[in-house]
Every structure is written in C-alpha cells, then in structure tokens.
Amino acid sequence: MSWLLLLAAGAVEVAWSQSIKPTAGFTRPLPTLTCFFLAAVAVYLLSLAMQGLPVGTAYAVFTGIGAIGAITLGITVHKDPVSVGRVTALALIVAGVALARVTSPE
Helix, strand or coil, X not given: CHHHHHHHHXXXXXXXXXXXXXXXXXXXXXXXXXXXXXXHHHHHXXXXXXXXXXXXXXXXXXXXXXXXXXXXXXXXCCCCCCCHHHHHHHHHHHHHHHHHHHCCCC
16 A cells, blocks of 8 residues: 555655746745745655555655656656656666666565
8 A cells, every 4th residue: 555655655756746837936936836836745755655565665756757757747748858868867766666666674
C-alpha cells in the first residue's frame, strides 16, 4: 500500500510541476490556488507513504518520479530540447528509482 501511495504522490507531483508556470509568478489567482492545492496533496500522500517506507527511499523515489514526469512532459508537450545528456540523465533517474524499489525493505 505504501508504494501505491508513493506512486500517487509522484503522479500528483508531476501535475504540480506543470501547474507552476501558469501561475505567472503567482499573480494569477486560480492557477495559484491549483498549484498550492496540488503541492499540498502531493506532500500529504508522501507523508502517508512514509509511514511504511524509509524516509530516504520514499523521498528519493518521490522526487525521481517528479523529475521523470517533468522531463518527459517537457519534451513531449512543451517541446523542450532533447539531447543525449538529457536522455542519459532521464535513464539514470529511472534506474535509480527502480533500484530503490527493488532494494527497499518493504
């Protein structure tokens, strides 16, 4: 159950990362409220996941999922540049998240 909560927290973090830019520096009220809401939900789900997982593992996987999602959406949706270095970094993050999962004590 902790891993499912962590996966949900990571998914919400990805949504949160995409909600920051539309706030225009937190000057637009509705996008700003959406951004703060998503951040709170992500941290809440992370806190629930940490009840059954080591803090370091949970946080590393949480931020890894967020980074993977943000980079992937940046490339596919926002047409961010693709380079060998970025793809390699993405692959290393994916490998790190997978390694953290398979070596976790739960």
